[in-house]
Amino acid sequence: MSVLRIVIAGGGPAGMTLAHRLHRHGLDVTVYERDCGVATRDPGYRLHINSTGTTALHAALEPALWELFLATSGMPDEGMPLYDEHLTLRPARDTKATEGVGAPVSDIPEHLVVSRSTLRRILHLGLEQVVRFGVKVVGYRSNPDSTVTVLLDDGQTVEADVLIAADGINSAVRAQRLPHARVIDLGARHIVAKIPLTDQTRAMIPAQLLTTFSLAYDSDHTGLTFGPLERSNPDSPLIKEQDDEFQAEARENFALTIFNSVNEKMMPDAELFTASPQRLRDYVMARLTSWHPALVDTVQLWDVTTVQALTLRSCVPVGAWEPSNVTMMGDAIHAMSSALGIGANTALRDAHVLGEELLAVTDGYRAVVEGVGAYEERMRDYGFRGSATVRGGGRAGDRSPPATRVVGPLRSTAGSGFGPDSRPTALSRGGWMLSSPLSVNGKVVPGSVRVGSRRGQGSMAVAPCRSSSHVSARWCRISSAARLAPTRLRVSIPDGRP
Ligand SMILES: Cc1cc2nc3c(=O)[nH]c(=O)nc-3n(C[C@H](O)[C@H](O)[C@H](O)COP(=O)(O)OP(=O)(O)OC[C@H]3O[C@@H](n4cnc5c(N)ncnc54)[C@H](O)[C@@H]3O)c2cc1C
Structure with a gap:
């Protein structure tokens, strides 16, 4: 061809x-x-x-x-430590959701x-x-x-x-x-900035924050995250082959820091998205007055030229x-x-x-x-597994696995999705997430809906009928050749929950 x-x-x-x-x-x-x-x-x-x-x-x-x-x-080091606002370690959290599904080069x-x-x-x-x-x-x-x-x-x-x-x-x-x-707007706002990592700034940052991505948040779900980037081989001859700008950048280490909050607790959007970077940094400092001084000090180190506000969408x-x-x-x-x-x-x-x-x-x-x-x-x-999910009831900065709640109407292109079009539908705690109608070889199966494992096993169900509390579904495991092997499955739906 x-x-x-x-x-x-x-x-x-x-x-x-x-x-x-x-x-x-x-x-x-x-x-x-x-x-x-x-x-x-x-x-x-x-x-x-x-x-x-x-x-x-x-x-x-x-x-x-x-x-x-x-x-x-x-x-970075493995793990994703979680702290409270006093820099006290909280119980470790499951970081499986951040792991990939690939087969990378072994080393x-x-x-x-x-x-x-x-x-x-x-x-x-x-x-x-x-x-x-x-x-x-x-x-x-x-x-x-x-x-x-x-x-x-x-x-x-x-x-x-x-x-x-x-x-x-x-x-x-x-x-x-x-x-x-x-x-859609997920109802959370970020104020993001870089901290240049130099010998001087490293000495001012709590050592435990310098090795891997860390999150601190208080009982109000206001959070501060810290993600260092230390280049693994800045002296590589491959970097030296690049132009001056590339070389200069590839020698710079920095940390990404994010202040996050649900939007009703953040300053109003009209102010947030027009405030100067300096004003945004001052605002974050003011929000953290009761926090551990070492965490507040990291905000002092923000490079103001890099500060900006973001909407989570x-x-x-x-x-x-x-x-x-x-x-x-x-x-x-x-x-x-x-x-x-x-x-x-x-x-x-x-x-x-x-x-x-x-x-x-x-x-x-x-x-x-x-x-x-x-x-x-x-x-x-x-x-779509990560799309349109509200994490932990809409808290910003929570890196828990994609939530079980799907926001927005689930409309089947074949006109037969779950739930009324105007109402969000929730699925059970069992690790299953409702997504889209099933299609095989690009063709939508009429009257179907797909129920996928949040853990990514790629399984689906055709669900031709529904009662108020559960769905009876024909369970199908679909191989890449799209073979259907139906068995019966009952998927509980906590009906009426938002
Ligand atoms: C603060 C923050 C932190 C994040 N951290 C992570 C992380 O750690 N890991 C992770 O996996 N994801 C992360 N993400 C998400 C990640 O940034 C995006 O998912 C990713 O950039 C998507 O890549 P993309 O190529 O699809 O789109 P984009 O990165 O948005 O690229 C789109 C490109 O298209 C160009 N463009 C736009 N419109 C047009 C047009 N009409 N014609 C021609 N060109 C156009 C843009 O200029 C841009 O170059 C983060 C996002 C944010 C905001």
Whole structure:
């Protein structure tokens, strides 16, 4: 078959990882990125990357870029200690939810941390001919000949065989492809900043905070998190091969700190999002007056040029849709609370899975729409698990596993989801989460609903009937070949709970 023309909207972690994978295999791929260059905007702070992410990056990157990624990453201690506001250790918490599902290269730890800016620079290396900076994708037209015309903000258009939206939570492509998909405010606010880690600042920070990601919070669920990034190999010859800006950045160590609070306890949004960085830092200091002085002192160390306020938002899971040659990945389809620390990892997983499917298409094993449908079916299963969940009743900074509560109406595209459209539906404590209608090979099964294990076993149920307290479901385990092996299952639903 002729070479597939693939357009990716957005050069974030998802878009660029997929671009590397496809480019390495000789596909015709172009990325349109709205920013004017790789360093025109600070793309953020620090990312925790687990084996889900490292598996995807390892498969996508040339070996030298992979080594550069490792050299510039931090390898923190295991664990995620939890403190109260007096810096007294609380009982350890289950950190399973932060673990990945990949099979990374054997000698690297499960948890790495990376500077988002350095990762961005690395992901753009070697793809200079692939990325068009300063161009926004604003929409598309599907053509009768199965191609797609991509609409750009400069009035130009470009023809493609596949359009992939990797343009983040406000995705323009998703707005057209799935206009019913919604993004909601999770009711929590963050004030985020970096602390440069130098000999001087390290001496002023409690030693236990310097080794791994830590959380402190009080009985009001106001929290302060601290995530250090110490580069594992700043003297790597691979870093010395890069330009001066890259080298300077790759020598900088810093800690990400987040002050978090539910929004009703935070200053009003109108003030929060217009306050100067200095004012935000003063506000945080004032909120922490009764806290352990060593924790308050860390806020004194904030680099004010990096302080900003953020809203925690999430996509609401939507039911299965018919696949086409326009698809979405990463935050464009399943943005989730940043407090879970797995949004980028899930975006990288999408890049991996979609990359596999598109390579199978070019190898002649599948038609384009079939490949996209297979990706979307897998993605809906794992991707929506973290979306639109309220953690611990909406507390910010709580990294407990994705909650059992699904917010928002669960509407089946076949018109047969659980629960009235206007009311959120809750599922039982047993570790099961209601998501979308079941689809097999990209086709929605009428009258079905999918019940997935929160632990990711990928199991599902077709649920044709419902009483007030339980669902009788035909239990199906779906293999990659979509074989159904029905048995009976009863899923309790605590009806009436919000
Ligand atoms: C404070 C914070 C901390 C986080 N920590 C973690 C963590 O530790 N681990 C983790 O896994 N996740 C974390 N996340 C979540 C993570 O940042 C996202 O899930 C991840 O960045 C999603 O990647 P993406 O490529 O899908 O989208 P994005 O990173 O949003 O990238 C989208 C790209 O598309 C570009 N773009 C946007 N619109 C257009 C357009 N119309 N046309 C062309 N280009 C466009 C943007 O400029 C951007 O480059 C955190 C999030 C926040 C806010």
